[in-house]
C-alpha cells in the first residue's frame with residue numbers, strides 16, 4: 001500500500017486556485033523530489049499536507065496510510081506520522097527549543113499510547129542529534145529559532161525530523177540558504193533518516209541536493225500540476241534547460 | 249435622596265482612622281486631598297477606577313481596620329523596624345506628603361494615609377544577608393516606609409494575600425548609590441484592593457521592581473517613581489492576568505527630574521476572560537533632565553473575546569536632549585507560532601498555553617517564579 005496518495009487535488013488560497021488537479025503517489029521506503037518554478041505551488045502542497053489554515057481543498061483526496069489526511073487536525077497529522085520542514089521556519093521567542101521539543105515528543109508518544117521519554121534520556125538524545133547536525137547545544141536553551149541564522153533554522157528543522165521520526169517527511173527547500181558543509185550535514189541527516197518504512201518528499205530548486213540525497217523519483221510541478229515525472233535525469237535536464245520547455 | 253458629598257466621605261474616612269490613633273496630621277492630608285478634587289488631572293488619572301470606587305475601597309478599609317503587618321527578615325543586622333507613631337507627627341506628615349509627588353495624581357495615596365491606623369518604618373543601613381519579606385493579614389490600610397541607606401543593596405519581597413479589602417501604601421526612599429530589588433505578587437481574591445508604591449531614587453541609586461498581579465473585584469495598583477538626582481535609574485517589569493469578573497488598573501508614573509537618569513518599563517498583560525484591565529505608562533521628563541533615557545513597552549494579549557484591555561502610554565517631555573521610546577500593543581497569540589507547534593503534534597490548546605506562559609514568564613523574575621507564577625498561569629484558559 002502506498003504511504004501517500006494524492007488524487008486530483010484542487011486547492012485555493014484566498015479564493016485563488018493554486019493547485020489544479022495534482023496527483024502524487026509515494027510508497028514506503030521512497031524518496032521523491034519536487035522541482036518547479038517560483039510560485040508554481042510547491043509550498044502550497046506542503047502546507048496543505050500539514051493542514052495550515054487558509055488553504056482550502058476544493059476537490060480531490062489525500063490519503064495517508066489508511067487515513068483520510070484532510071479529516072485530521074494539524075497535530076493529528078503529526079501524530080499520524082507526517083512532518084513538514086518549513087521553507088521559512090518561524091521563531092517562537094520565549095519558548096525554549098528544549099521545552100518545545102519535549103512537548104512535541106510527549107504529545108506524539110501519548111497519542112500513540114507510548115510511554116513518555118524520561119527527561120534525562122530525552123536530553124541525551126536531543127544533545128546527540130544537535131551534535132550530529134553541528135548545532136551548538138546552547139541553541140537548545142534559546143527560544144525556538146530565536147535569533148538563529150537561516151542555516152541554523154534549517155538544521156533545527158532536520159533535528160526535529162530526526163527526533164520525531166515521522167513516516168513521511170516533507171522538506172520544503174531545506175537546502176536553500178545552506179553553505180556546502182551545512183548541505184552535506186543536512187543531507188547526512190536525511191540519509192540517516194531513510195528507512196524501508198518511511199518516505200521523504202523533498203522540494204528543491206537545485207539539482208545539487210539530489211547528488212547528496214538520491215531520489216527514486218523526480219516530479220516537475222508547474223502551474224499547480226505535476227507535469228512531468230521521471231528519474232534523476234529529469235533534474236539534470238531542468239538544471240541544463242530551465243523550465244522554459246514546460247509550456248511548449 | 250442625595251448621599252454625602254465626596255468631601256464629607258473623605259472626612260468620615262479620616263475621622264474613623266483618627267479615632268484610633270494620632271500618628272498623622274489627618275486634617276492636613278484631608279485638606280490636600282480635598283483641594284485636588286476640582287483638578288481635571290485628578291479626574292483623568294482616575295479614568296479606569298472612578299474616584300467613587302476609590303472612596304468605596306477606603307470606606308470598606310476604614311470600617312474594619314484590623315490589619316496586621318507580617319514581616320520576616322527584619323531581625324537581622326542592618327535592618328531596623330519601628331512604628332511611624334514614634335516619629336513626630338508634624339515632621340512625619342510633612343515628610344510623607346512631600347514624598348508623594350504630584351498630589352493631583354495621588355488621590356489613592358492620600359486616602360491610604362487617611363485610612364491607615366498606623367504605619368511603620370523599615371530602615372536598612374547595611375546590606376542584609378537575606379531578603380526582607382513584607383505582607384499583611386486581615387484587612388485595612390497600612391503605610392510602610394522603606395529607607396535604604398547610602399550604598400546599601402536590599403531585596404524586598406512583598407506578598408499581597410487574597411484576603412481584604414485593603415489599601416497599602418509603600419514609600420521607598422533610596423539614598424545615594426543604594427539598590428533595591430523589589431518583588432511583589434498580588435494574589436487573586438474576591439475583594440477590592442488599592443496599592444500604591446511611591447519611590448524616590450537619589451544619585452546613582454537603582455530601583456528594580458518585578459510586579460505580578462491577578463485582577464480583583466476591583467484593583468488599582470499605582471507605581472510612582474521619581475528619579476530625583478543624576479544617574480539614578482529604575483527598571484520595572486510586570487506580568488498580569490485578568491479573568492472573568494476581574495478588574496485591574498495599573499498606572500505607572502516615572503518622573504525624570506534630573507540629568508542622566510534612566511528608566512525602563514516592560515509589562516505584559518493577558519486578558520483571559522470577561523474582565524477589564526488597563527495599563528497607563530506615563531513618562532514625565534522635566535525641564536533640565538537632559539540625557540534622560542526612558543523606555544516603555546506594554547504588550548497585551550486578548551485571549552478572550554470579551555476581554556477589555558486599555559493601554560495608553562503618556563509622554564510629557566520638557567527637554568530636548570533625551571531618548572524616549574515607547575510601544576503599547578494589544579494582540580493575539582502568533583498564528584505562525586501556533587501552527588508550527590501544532591504541526592509538531594502539540595494540540596492547539598496546549599500550544600496556546602505554551603505561548604501564553606512564555607509571554608508571561610518573560611516578565612516574571614526568578615524570586616516570584618516558583619511560589620507565585622502559578623497564580624497567573626493557572627488562570628489562563630485551558
Ligand SMILES: Nc1ncnc2c1ncn2[C@@H]1O[C@H](COP(=O)(O)OP(=O)(O)OP(=O)(O)O)[C@@H](O)[C@H]1O
Pocket residue numbers: 013014018036037038039040041042043044045054087
Ligand atoms: N497565504 C497566501 N496568500 C496569498 N497567496 C498565496 C498564499 N500562499 C501562496 N500563495 C500564492 O500561491 C502561489 C503558489 O505559492 P507557493 O508558495 O506554493 O509557491 P512555491 O512553488 O513554493 O514558490 P517558491 O519556489 O518561490 O517557494 C503563489 O502565486 C503565491 O503568491
Ligand SMILES: [Mg+2]
Pocket residue numbers: 042043044087172173
Ligand atoms: Mg515555496
